[in-house]
Amino acid sequence: MTVTYTSQVATCSGLGCFWKLLFRWKGSIYKLVWPELLVYSLIYYIFNFVYRFSLNEDQKRLFEKVSVFCQYFSDLIPLSFVLGFYVSIVVQRWWEQYLSLPWPDSLALFVSTSIHGQDERSRLMRRTVMRYVNLTELITLIMISPTVKKRFPTLDHVVEAGFMTSNEKKIFDALDEKTSHPKYWMPLVWAGSIVTRARKEGRIRDDFAVKTIIDEINRFRGLCGGLLSYDWISIPLVYTQVVTLAVYSFFLATIMGRQFLDPKQKIDKHHIDFYVPVFTLLQFFFYMGWLKVAESLVNPFGEDDDDFEVNWLVDRNLQVSYLIVDEMHSEHPELIQDMYWDEVFPQELPYTIASEAFRREPPQGSTANIEVPETEQEFLPLLEEEEDEGIDESMSAFPGDLENGSRAIDIKKKGGSPRSSSSGIASSQPMPRKPSVLSMLWNRMKSDSQDNVRRPNIRPNASTTSFRQKRHRGLMRSASRVSSASHVTSQSPEMIARNQTLATQDSAIFRMSDLSINTPATDDVSSPRPKGRHNSYDDDEPILIKIKRRDPDGNVIMSRSSDDFDNAHESGRGHLFQKQKKPGSKQMFTEAPANEAMSPVIKDATSGDNKSLGSNASIRTSIFQGDGDDGVIAEEETVVGT
Structure with a gap:
């Protein structure tokens, strides 16, 4: 059985806790090392006496040279590293073997519980x-x-x-x-x-x-x-041999290298003459003891003091097994109420006089002693996050919009509601930061106006027409919405960059569904929406649909729309148009008049009549229709106003 000393080191107090363990013999390092230490000391003193009393002067000089040589090269052996790593492997393996010992207790409990019958x-x-x-x-x-x-x-x-x-x-x-x-x-x-x-x-x-x-x-x-x-499967033999050879070769070298030489010769590190090599013996004691520990633990089923007492284990397991499955089968004490039955659980268990000093309070968190003054325990009021400067710039970019009846957004910098509800009452909930809808609409309509003014003057070449046909086939296969930024024309770099900006604004407008622009204006500006309408998602204003068709030269050949946003149909549905037929059919769209080449929204934007900017969002969709074989590409622009 492994020598246990746990009870003697349960409390570390006094001058030293392990001092009392140094005087034990069973399982001690003295019991393991003393034979090797005795042999080493005997050989060391034989060489010492020969050097001092048997050799002449020439032989002593040769002995001194050999001693210095052995001392120098013995320090090159990595003994600490090799031996320490080996012992760590052995100790880990020793503990794992203990954990692998089979104990039948659990199986006996299952058998006793599951196999019924007396x-x-x-x-x-x-x-x-x-x-x-x-x-x-x-x-x-x-x-x-x-x-x-x-x-x-x-x-x-x-x-x-x-x-x-x-x-x-x-x-x-x-x-x-x-x-x-x-x-x-x-x-x-x-x-x-x-x-x-x-x-x-x-x-x-x-x-x-x-x-x-x-x-x-x-x-x-x-x-x-x-x-x-x-x-x-043991530890590889080569590793065991390396460790053994390293230890024994090192101490064989120290027999010559650790000799005390004549101080009169003034040899380096040999200025003092002793008869007992104290530190050499301690070094041998430690390193050899380390090796003996590995030898003792490499097979814990042997006869060493620290090996497992397996004979005791055999007796114990058989007795406990029969006790569980036979003697204690279906047996248990009488069921009675415990002494804490009425109070459910004990408030405090008793202590003896000897254990009173070990009474402790329940552990608390590290912030248990931190106290916050009452004057600092009140919550601070929530501060409204300031809107970015982009809204101010967008509001100043089209002052005519506010003057001509568009709805204004009341933005309060601090301590107020950023917007009003549909009934005009200020909301107490803070609004997150949003980009400006009005600035997007203004830039959108302004860019649409410039695009329609420039487009009739653009004459696409043959390569552009061919590219449009290829682009049309891809769009018809994907059946996806094409933004205005993807028009395939002979555009300048400025127009391409502007179209990309418009596509970004279109995407941003759809993401801003939670931002209401239906707030009544705070200034004396009339609302462009008809009175009596309810601001709700279920009952919204009519939707204006504007469809334009263009020929390959960029000229508008058809334009259909309602007269004005304010006169939109009350049902909220768009106007129905005739379906476009393939080239060669009898019924085709007729060319729109020249004065209809521009959307009413764009007309208002270019003429300064911006009545609908505050309440209508313009979303333009370009759809290429036609098979592309006849060289005619129909471009439809749908303008939806809400």
Whole structure:
């Protein structure tokens, strides 16, 4: 059994906690190292006496040169690194082997709980299952532990000890003739068969209990197999040889290199003459003790003081197994109310006089002692986040819009509501930062006006027409909306950049569905919406749809729209137009008059009549229609006003 000293170091007080452990002999470093230390000291003093009393002056000079040479090169051996890494591996492996020891306690609990019955057969099944489990452990330990092997050298000793019957021994002998592989698992196979029979006889009431017992049997077998694996696969022999050679070669070199030389020769680091090499002996004690620790722990199933007491383990496991499945089966104390039955749980458990000093309060958080003054416990009022300067610039960019009746947005910098509800009452909820809708609409309409003014003067060439046809086929396949920024014309770089900006504004307008621009104006500006309308999403104003068709030269050949936004149909639906037919059909759209080449929205924007800017959002969609083979591309621009 491993030498334990936990009780002696439970409390670290006084001059030293480990001093009391230095005087123990069993399991101590003195018991392991003293033979090697005695041999090393004897050889060291033989060389010392020969140098001092047997050699002449020339021989002494040669001895001194050899000593200095050995001292220099012995320090080049990386003893600390090699030995320390090896010992760490051995200690880790030693603890893992302890964790792999099979304990039958859990399996005994499952068997006692699952196999019911007070009759002789039920009791026989429970005891036989646990006997087979302990037999498996015993066979495994016999294969790896010298102490257990000495206790049970043959199967006859196992039968005599009561772990196996004579009939079971005959089965083992018959299997030995068929195979030479270890058969430690055979008793577990028998145990599994007994569990299955108990289920068929109704002594185990459900399949889940059977599965639980079988899983625990498999886990027990895995632990036994792990012990055999540790015995089979050792630390690589080359590493053990390297460590052993490093330690012994180092101290063989120190026999010559650590000799005290004649101070009269004035050799470097040899100015003092001693007879006892104290620090050399301590170094040997430590390094050799380190190696002995590795030798003792590399196989913890041997006969060393720190090896596992497996013979005790065999006795203990068998006794506990029978106690659980037989003596304590279906037995428990009388059910009575505990002393804390009325108060549910004890408020405080009693302390003895000796333990009163260890009474502690429940642990608290690290901020438990922080107190905030009452004057600093009030919440600060929420401050309105200031709008960016872009809104101010956009408001000043088209002052005519505010003067001609568009709705204004009342933006309060601090301490007020950023917008009003549909009923005109200020809302108490702060509004998040939003880009300016009015500035987007103004830039949008302004750019539309410039685009329509310039476009009739553009004459696309043949390459442009061919590219339009290819572009048309791709758009018809994807059936997606094409923004105004993607028009394929002979545009200048300024127009391309402006169209890209318009596409970005279109996307931003759709994302701003939660920003209301229907707030009544704070100034004396009339609203362009008809009175009596309710500001709600379900009952909105009519939608204006403007459709224009262009020929390859960019001229408008058709334009349909309502007369004005304010006179839109009350139902909110767009006007219906005739469907465009393929080239060659009888009915085609007629060319619109020249004065209709520009949308009313754009007319208002260019003429300064901006009545609808504050309440109408313009979204332009370009759709290419036609097969592209006749060279005629119809471009439809839909302007939706709300």
